[in-house]
Amino acid sequence: MRDGNVFNLKRALPRMSWSAKNLYNLWSRSLGPLSSETNFTKSAQTLFQQRWRSKRFVRAYHGDWIGENKFKRWYLPERLPDVRPRHLSASGTSSSSGSSSSRGFASDDIYLSKWAKRDRDAKRDLRAGREAAEKAASTPVGSLMFMEVERRLDVFLFRCCFATSAYQARQLVVHGKVTLNGVKHTNPNALLNPGDMVSVDPAAMPLLRIRQVEEEAQVEEKEEETTTTAETTSPSESSAKDKDQAQVEEAPAPKEPTEKKPSAPKWTLPAFAAPNLFVPAYIEPSFATCSAVYVRHPTARPGYSEIPSPYDADGEVMRFAWEWYAKHRPRMRGRKERWTSPETARA
Known part of the structure; x- marks a missing residue:
């Protein structure tokens, strides 16, 4: 940072x-x-x-x-790519703001139809040219100038929701917690290619927490229950219990070794994380294995860009x-x- x-x-x-x-x-x-x-x-x-x-x-x-x-x-x-809006004139020429006018999409067909006195075909070609110009102008190609940034390894981890920030993702890479195609990679500036698979060590991910805290809370609740029941018992009952405990202490039974079950990790989201829980279309993540595949480069189509931006x-x-x-x-x-x-x- x-x-x-x-x-x-x-x-x-x-x-x-x-x-x-x-x-x-x-x-x-x-x-x-x-x-x-x-x-x-x-x-x-x-x-x-x-x-x-x-x-x-x-x-x-x-x-x-x-x-x-x-x-x-x-x-x-x-x-x-040119992001300046294009306007198709009535003569069929396409011009962009700040540049000289040039031939449009259907200008040759329009001139040929007018010369042959086919006005209906000329209007159809003009309509098709305008639709093509509007479709090309509505494609947000300007956001594609950040395509190389989206290919970075640290940005890719942030897009996969494996880290809460790009700075945290960069730290994971530098500390050697990330593997690229099965090989440990410590350079966050690496650019990914289509088909590359990135994996993260689950023990280093901040979004994965062990269920040890929940188990400790349950043990504390049981201890509190036992103390409250001991306080509510009568003195005669307590004396009898003390005698029984003394007899048990004189003849201790062999304790069986208790095996601690390994606690499974659990996804824990921070506060206000709902607006950021989305994965772009060019990424195929697998949260069960803490890995993701860079499928292809981000692209844009009319009215939509795959590069997230505020x-x-x-x-x-x-x-x-x-x-x-x-x-x-x-x-x-x-x-x-x-x-x-x-x-x-x-x-």
Whole structure:
């Protein structure tokens, strides 16, 4: 954890955690008094300020422990998908805001139908082109710029609900409690590939608690019952019981060794954990064996993104963050710099 005060209520930046303070910050940013700061429809801020604030909001959740330069160099995809909305004009051309107009999806068919004086076919092609443009515009591809962050080993453990925060998952990996494809792995920066299986030591998981506490509570209750019954007995009964106990003590019977049954672990969820109990579609967990499989890379389809985020996957915050990284792209990685990759570096 880079900052000890990551759950500051004044900043109210949501993080990858199940903490009660983080839940309050999430409510404050989405529905609470600070929700107006993420609405840039009517804002007196400059375009640079809006982009920078959006980048700050998004990066606070998606890998805030990763340095900015390292994130731009190693965790941004090689090509960022265009998230700017496209508008199809009546002539059949598709134009995006901030870019020159280009030929649309069905522009050639529309021009050919008009030249052949087939107005019905031209209207049908225009309608099909508009539907295709709306479908492409409604796909929240902007959130896919955090796909490489979701491939990280520590983030994967947090998504599997094996840890209450990404910082705790990182600690499990560094302490050698996690195995990747059957081999102990201590580098939380490792990127997973489809088909990789990750297992966690059940004894190190904070969500698994031994039932020893419940057994101790039952023993204490029995002891209290015996003391109360001893106090309520009469003196004659107590004297008779003392004589019987003395006779038993004179001739002690051999004690049979009692075998302690191994207590089974039990899942114990912390308070306010219900909003965070979900597993993305690209993960196949097995809570009985404390393991999970990374099935495939996360993707997006019209109206839905598989990358969890506290902000709208196709909203203003995500689009302004995309514009920030589109303008501040890092330089290309050379062969001499590949050894500095966080995946190959020591944890």
